[in-house]
Amino acid sequence: MGRVRKIPQRMCVGCREKKDKRELIRVVRTPEGSVVVDPTGKRSGRGAYICPQVECLLKAVKNRGLERGLETKIEDTVIEELKEVVGGLHEGKR
Template sequence: MKPRKIPLRKCIACQEMMPKKELIRIVRTPTEEILIDLTGKKAGRGAYLCGKVSCFRLAQKSKAFERALKQPVAAEIYEQLEQDFLGVQDEFLARGEQSDDEG
């Protein structure tokens, strides 16, 4: 039986290729809303970040979100995303450790 192909995505900050499940997806929905998508299935244009706060800050500083999402991102959206990212980071890292134990 042929092994399943693991989809890879690139972190918009550090440019490292990683399996899609190990990255956090930021999505611009069709209603122009920007939010974190932990399921990876929300409709809209997505950008991926590894779970490091340093990568989030680098993406913010280099305007990588604006390029990836093809839309200007306001300062208050960055603030909201940072709060969400910090909250999600712990949950995301715990989820990653859980899948490591299973495999």
């Protein structure tokens, strides 16, 4: 009988629900201080996770959950990039 692998869980900074790490989008504050979307989930730096839904992104921006999670100010360009990523995921699933 094979070993059962543990699936890592992370909390969305928007809806505050725990989900499988692979279901979420990782946003990283790099050691240089820039904030970027991390599609691989392996970049070094402080990370925060968000559901691939526009509603969660808007909640995370409104309640400043993303800023608290990354411990830095989030620029509007990063928010726009996240909206494009989330929008692209929704269009790809339909």
